[in-house]
Each structure stands twice: as C-alpha cells, then as structure tokens.
Amino acid sequence: MSEMSGAAALMAALEKEKVEYIFGLPGGANLPIYDALVDSKIRHILVRHEQSAAHMADGYARIKRKAGVCFATSGPGATNLVTGIATAYADSSPIIAVTGQVALPMIGKDAFQETDIIGVTNPCTKYAFQPRIASEIPEMVKKSFYIAESGRPGPVLIDIPKDVQQQVTKMDFPEYIKVRGYNPIVDADLSEINKACEMILKAEKPMIMAGGGVILSGAFSELQTLAELLSIPVVTTFKGKGAFPENHPLALGPIGMHGHAEANKMVQEADCILAIGARFSDRTVGRFDEFGKDINVIHFDVDPAEIGKNKSVNAAVIGDVKSSLRTLIKLIPKNFRTNEEISKLWLSRKREIVNYYEESIKDYSREITAKKALKKLREILPADGIVTTEVGQCQMWASLHFDVISPGTFFSSTGLGTMGFGFPASIGAKAARTDVPVVDIAGDGSFNMTENSLAVSVLEELPVIVFLLNNQMLGMVAQWQRTFYNRRYSGVHQKNCPDYCKLAESYGAQAHRVSSMDELDKALKVAVKSNIATVIDIPIDPDEDVYPFVAPGTGLKDMIIGA
Numbered sequence: 311m312s313e314m315s316g317a318a319a320l321m322a323a324l325e326k327e328k329v330e331y332i333f334g335l336p337g338g339a340n341l342p343i344y345d346a347l348v349d350s351k352i353r354h355i356l357v358r359h360e361q362s363a364a365h366m367a368d369g370y371a372r373i374k375r376k377a378g379v380c381f382a383t384s385g386p387g388a389t390n391l392v393t394g395i396a397t398a399y400a401d402s403s404p405i406i407a408v409t410g411q412v413a414l415p416m417i418g419k420d421a422f423q424e425t426d427i428i429g430v431t432n433p434c435t436k437y438a439f440q441p442r443i444a445s446e447i448p449e450m451v452k453k454s455f456y457i458a459e460s461g462r463p464g465p466v467l468i469d470i471p472k473d474v475q476q477q478v479t480k481m482d483f484p485e486y487i488k489v490r491g492y493n494p495i496v497d498a499d500l501s502e503i504n505k506a507c508e509m510i511l512k513a514e515k516p517m518i519m520a521g522g523g524v525i526l527s528g529a530f531s532e533l534q535t536l537a538e539l540l541s542i543p544v545v546t547t548f549k550g551k552g553a554f555p556e557n558h559p560l561a562l563g564p565i566g567m568h569g570h571a572e573a574n575k576m577v578q579e580a581d582c583i584l585a586i587g588a589r590f591s592d593r594t595v596g597r598f599d600e601f602g603k604d605i606n607v608i609h610f611d612v613d614p615a616e617i618g619k620n621k622s623v624n625a626a627v628i629g630d631v632k633s634s635l636r637t638l639i640k641l642i643p644k645n646f647r648t649n650e651e652i653s654k655l656w657l658s659r660k661r662e663i664v665n666y667y668e669e670s671i672k673d674y675s676r677e678i679t680a681k682k683a684l685k686k687l688r689e690i691l692p693a694d695g696i697v698t699t700e701v702g703q704c705q706m707w708a709s710l711h712f713d714v715i716s717p718g719t720f721f722s723s724t725g726l727g728t729m730g731f732g733f734p735a736s737i738g739a740k741a742a743r744t745d746v747p748v749v750d751i752a753g754d755g756s757f758n759m760t761e762n763s764l765a766v767s768v769l770e771e772l773p774v775i776v777f778l779l780n781n782q783m784l785g786m787v788a789q790w791q792r793t794f795y796n797r798r799y800s801g802v803h804q805k806n807c808p809d810y811c812k813l814a815e816s817y818g819a820q821a822h823r824v825s826s827m828d829e830l831d832k833a834l835k836v837a838v839k840s841n842i843a844t845v846i847d848i849p850i851d852p853d854e855d856v857y858p859f860v861a862p863g864t865g866l867k868d869m870i871i872g873a
Contacts, residue, residue, distance in 0.1 A: 316444030317346035317475040320408065320468075323451035324352060326483060329379050331741050333357055333366040337383025339423060340410030342475035344381075355741070355770050358762040360387050362734035364394020365760070367405040369738025372721045373696060375528060377404040377458045377466075378738060384410045385423030388469070389430065393728060396434040398465040400725025401549060402526060404458035405465045406451075407431075413473040414442065427469050436464040444477035452487045461494025462613040463526060495614065498629030498637065506584070506608045506625045507641045513582035513606065514652050516542045519565070522549035522724070523587015523611060529632035530717035533586065534558070536639055541653045542584075543660055545573040547594045549724040550587070552714035562660065563713075565866065566594040568706035571667035571858045574866040576660060582606040587631045590620040591725070592862075600865035610634050672857050672872025676850075677826055680704070680779050683848050684711040686827060687749065687777060690834040696739050696748045698722060700732035700756030703785035706856040708751045730759030736774040737767050747838045749775045754804055755784040764817035767843035775837045776814075776845040781852045782806050789855050814845035823847040 314322070320343060324332070333355045336344040347354055357363040360382040367378030382391045388409040398405045412421040428438045437457050439450040447470070454466040510516055524533055533553060537544050537560050544554045545565045554561055563570035565577050577583065583602055587610065588594070595601035598620055609616070609623040610631050617626045627634050673681065684707055691697070693715040699705040699722040714720040721739075723731035736750040750757075757778060767774055784802040791799050811821035820842050822833035830848065837844040859870045 313478060313480050315342065315346065315476060315478045316441070316447050316470065317342040318349075319444060319447045319481045320451065320470065320475070321346045321350040321352065322481075323448045323483060324379065325350065327451065327455050331355055331370060332379045332381055333363040333738065334381025335360050335363060335383070335387060336381075337387045337410065337423070339384035339412055339472050340381060340475070342472065343408070343410065343470070355766060355772075357734070358765055359760065360390035361393050361730065362760050362763050362766070364391045364398065364405060364407060365731050365734035366738035366741070367407075368394060368398045368403045369698060369721075369735030370742045371398075371403050371405055372735075373739045373742035375526070377406050377455055379406045379408065381408050382410070383423065384412055384427070385425045388425055388427040392430060392434070395431055395465045395467065397723050397726045397728045397731055399434040401723065402463050402522060403465070404463040406454050406458055407465060407467045409467065409469045410475070411440065411469045411471040414471045417471065427467065431467050434465070435467050438467040438469065440469045440471070441474050443479070444474050445479050445481060448481055448483045449487060452484055453489055456487060457489060457492060495612065495629050496633065498627045498634040500637065502625060502627045503634060503637050504641060506610070506627055507638055509582060509606050509608055509625055510540065510584055511642070511646065515580050515656050516540070516582045516584065517577055517580040518542050518544045519547065519577070519583055519585045519588055520544055520550040520553040521547040521586060521588025523631050524550055524553035525718050527587065527612070527630055527632040528718070529586070529635050532632055532635035532639065536635060539639065539642060541657065543576065543657070545569075545577055547588050547591070548709055548722070551709060552717055552720035555715050555717065556713035557715055564709050566596070567860045567862070568709050568856055568858070569860075570710065571671060571869060571871060572660065572663045574858070574860065574869050575663050575667070578866055579659070580605060582608070584608045584610070586610045586635070587612070589616050595621065595866070596860055596868075597863070597865040600867070667871070670871055674851065674854055678824070678830065678848060678850060680707040680850055680854060681711045682827060683779065683830060683850070684708060684751070686830055687751075687834060688712055690831070690838060691747060691749060692838075694719060694746050695838075696720070696736070696743060696746055697751060698732045698736045698739060698748075699751040700753050701727050701729045702753045702756050703781070703789065703856050704751050704753035704756065704779045706786070707779065710856070712751065729756040733757060733760050733774070733776060734763045734766075737763060737772050740772040740774050744772075747775065749777050752776050752778045753785055754778060754780045754782060754810070758804070761813065764814060764819050764843060768818040771841075773841055773843045778810060778845060778847050779850055780810065780847055781850050781854065783852045785852070788852070792853075792855070793861075810845055810847045814843075819843040819845055821845045821847065823849070825849070
C-alpha cells in the first residue's frame with residue numbers, strides 16, 4: 311500500500327486502466343485533480359465546453375471499444391456534461407465522467423457551484439459513485455470501468471468532493487473486483503439458440519435486422535458468415551449502420567423513418583426476422599403494433615430488459631451477441647443447403663424492389679445536392695475512413711446515401727438525437743484512430759452548436775474534416791413544417807450566418823467553399839491528405855427534402871417517396 315492524495319490516486323487508477331486521453335475542462339472544484347494531472351502520463355485534451363468533452367470521450371469509446379474519460383468541475387461544469395452522458399446512455403456507449411464536487415462539509419448547503427450531480431445523472435448512467443474518503447477511489451475507478459464496459463455498455467459517473475481529492479492516505483489498488491448485485495449475462499441459453507436455429511432454417515423469406523449491439527460486440531464476421539451461409543438479406547437499424555458492409559449483395563441498408571426504401575419494403579414481406587442487438591425503437595420499426603405482425607421474430611440481445619419491451623418475440627437469446635452468433639453458426643448442419651429455388655425468388659425480389667425505388671424516389675437536378683455530395687465523399691474517402699454525423703437532415707442523408715464498407719467505421723447520435731454531437735465526437739474518434747481520415751457529416755444548424763471545438767481540433771492536432779451540407783436552415787424542422795404545417799416556417803432560418811470559411815480560418819483551420827462537383831472533388835482530395843482541420847462548406851438548396859420518409863406515428867408501409 312502506498313500513501314498519496316485522492317487526486318493522485320485517481321490519476322494512478324486511470325493509468326492502470328490504460329487510459330490514453332482525458333477530455334476535460336478545469337474549475338475550482340477539481341483543481342487538485344488537475345494538479346495531479348501534471349505528473350500523469352495521460353494526455354489531457356482541453357475542450358471549450360464540457361458537453362463536447364463528453365461527446366469526445368463517447369466518440370473515442372465507439373471507435374476504440376473501450377471507455378472514454380471526461381473531466382468537469384462541479385455545478386455548471388458537471389451539468390454541462392449531462393447532455394453528453396445522456397447521449398452515451400441512449401446509445402450504450404461506455405464513458406467515465408469524473409466531476410469535482412464541493413467539499414463534504416459544504417454538500418447540501420447550497421454552496422457556490424454545488425449541484426447534486428449524482429441525483430441529476432441517476433436516470434442516465436449505469437451507476438454513479440461519490441467517494442467519502444480518499445481510499446475508496448482506486449476501487450471505485452476499477453468498478454466504474456467494469457460496469458461501463460461489461461454487459462450492455464454505458465456511462466458511469468464518479469463525483470469526488472474537493473476535500474476527498476486533497477486527503478492523503480494509504481491506497482490499495484485492487485487487481486480484481488466484484489460488484490454486488492451486478493451480474494451481466496454472458497453465456498446464452500443453448501436451448502434458446504437451438505430454438506432460434508430451427509425457426510430461421512424453416513423460414514422461406516428470412517431477414518436479419520442488425521442493430522448497434524453487433525457493433526458493440528464486434529460481431530462483424532459472425533454476422534457476415536451467418537448471412538452468407540443461409541443467403542439471408544440484411545437490414546440494419548440506423549445505429550447498426552455499418553454492422554454489415556453496405557456494398558455486399560445481401561445488404562439492404564437501414565430501415566425506419568429515413569431508411570432505405572427497399573429495406574422498409576422487404577422487411578414487411580419477410581416471414582421471419584432475426585433481430586440482433588437491436589431494441590425495436592419507434593424510429594426503426596414505425597408502429598409497434600404493425601411491425602413484424604403475424605411473423606416469427608427472434609431476438610438476440612445482451613440486455614434482458616430489451617426482450618419484449620417494444621416488440622413481442624417468438625424466441626429470445628440473451629447474452630453477448632458475438633458469442634451467441636458463433637454458437638448459432640455451429641448449430642447449422644454441415645449438410646444444410648438453403649432451398650435454392652426459394653432463395654433465388656427471395657433475392658430476385660430484392661433486386662426488383664431496388665430497381666423500382668431507384669426510378670421512383672424523388673431526386674433533385676441541381677449541380678450539387680446532398681445525395682450527389684455524399685456519393686462523392688464515399689468515392690474519395692478510403693474504405694477504413696471514419697464517419698460520424700450531426701443530427702438533422704444531414705444525418706438522414708448520410709443514412710440513405712453514404713455506404714459504409716468497413717464495419718464499425720460509422721456512428722451517430724441515434725438514441726437521444728443530440729445536435730452538436732458529431733463534430734466533437736469525430737475529434738474523439740480521431741484520437742482513437744490517428745492513422746485514418748475522420749469526417750463529420752454536418753448540417754449548419756447542428757455544427758453551430760459545438761463549432762468552438764475547431765480550436766481543439768487545430769491546437770491539439772487532431773484534424774478532422776467537417777463536411778458541411780449548408781442549407782442555412784434547421785433543415786429537418788423546416789422539412790416537417792413544409793410537410794405537416796403547410797409551409798408555415800417558424801424559427802428555422804439561419805440566413806447565411808456565420809461565414810463558415812472565415813470562422814474556420816479564424817481558428818487556424820483550412821476552409822473550402824465549393825460551388826460545383828469538380829470543386830468538391832478537389833477539396834475532398836486535399837482535405838483527406840491534410841493534417842490540418844478542414845471545413846468544406848457545401849451550399850445546398852434550402853428546400854431539398856430527405857426521401858424516403860416515414861412520418862411519425864405511421865408504419866413502414868406508409869413510406870413517402872416524394873412530395
């Protein structure tokens with residue numbers, strides 16, 4: 311046992327967890343921690359707002375598949391983290407948020423910058439700790455990483471009072487821990503996998519619906535093996551986009567509100583759906599009472615709370631989906647042959663539907679449209695380049711028109727739908743993978759919310775590309791006002807403010823404004839090779855809508871393909 315302060319013990323415990331980066335902002339209540347940080351080997355990334363710190367930790371976690379860490383002081387610093395924590399919780403992303411707190415004698419006294427951050431974050435964390443003596447810190451850090459990364463991942467908060475940070479005492483750093491009452495299920499019930507196997511082998515028109523759980527567990531090769539073995543087409547949820555290569559002949563892309571038309575159509579014609587690591591969200595399935603009606607639904611998921619929550623199922627396999635899929639693949643008889651005639655008809659139907667919608671969905675004839683721009687991005691960006699998105703029309707266009715080739719290289723805020731997420735998250739992703747280009751597909755409304763992270767990208771030498779589809783509007787809201795409110799616009803115009811090229815250059819970033827596809831081609835090629843943060847401002851028509859579209863409260867059968 312060694313003697314040290316609570317703050318020094320925190321940094322030592324984080325180093326033992328092999329933390330590479332901490333994204334944060336100091337303040338009065340976490341000064342002892344920042345003082346200990348001076349002697350640490352961990353690299354600190356100074357953010358310009360705590361919300362972005364949480365998003366950066368989240369982006370790092372999604373690419374590294376290891377918990378990201380963010381720091382904030384007490385009160386407003388801590389509450390600024392909450393949007394990022396809730397975003398990570400909604401998307402099952404493991405982050406460790408460490409907040410400073412006022413000294414123990416001041417808690418409950420309405421002290422300066424005091425907030426009950428444990429109470430505030432209780433609904434959006436897997437667990438929250440507050441050590442009352444410094445010697446508790448090493449074990450709490452160990453438990454935090456275990457809870458955040460095991461089972462269904464998610465955020466954990468550690469709130470440390472300032473006097474606990476300063477307290478010097480003997481410290482014991484445990485190698486192994488147990489958390490009473492926390493037993494994340496790992497091994498699935500073999501009889502349930504057998505049942506699922508029988509159902510999928512008997513199906514004539516089966517579909518796989520892959521969700522974010524496939525990405526979280528890294529079950530990419532297992533998913534592809536299963537699909538190819540049984541010749542089953544694959545749709546994804548939006549969070550599962552990129553779980554399966556979207557240039558694969560069996561890929562149909564995302565389903566849902568802004569899913570691919572062929573995916574939405576074909577999933578309604580299936581006789582068996584194998585949902586893997588998906589939660590049947592309303593944005594994915596439309597009306598719960600319509601989706602999968604009168605067909606067999608099989609659900610693989612690590613979280614037992616998801617089984618039957620939104621959709622009743624005929625078979626459920628609870629456990630890590632990678633391990634469960636491996637077992638399922640082994641259960642398929644070696645001499646099993648898909649009924650080739652039925653399979654041919656099913657895949658032929660896929661081609662028929664794809665061809666129909668390619669000719670039917672409304673397109674725009676301008677020189678640059680969101681669709682054309684995103685196709686160009688796909689053409690230029692290497693297959694292993696990482697893409698994240700902001701929230702709004704840009705996100706939905708990315709869902710429709712940007713094909714993810716290398717699994718696990720695309721993510722977005724899909725559960726909470728947090729505007730301002732994409733840019734700081736892309737910086738976190740760049741920290742996790744400095745060897746590949748990272749792009750944030752942005753709309754101007756969402757980018758405006760965290761554009762000050764340009765300073766972080768430039769000064770910390772974590773260069774990302776902001777691919778800015780600029781329609782000078784809060785585009786998604788404007789589209790809904792056009793569609794559902796008789797074009798009565800309210801609060802959506804941004805009127806060419808700011809000048810994004812000048813803004814980027816003021817932070818020391820590069821900038822290009824393009825007015826043709828040739829200029830976009832050149833700007834992208836320069837940006838991908840550059841080691842400086844780059845904003846590519848791409849003006850598009852403010853009236854350009856996202857199609858196809860399933861209106862809220864309706865089913866996938868009610869898909870709108872154009873005005």
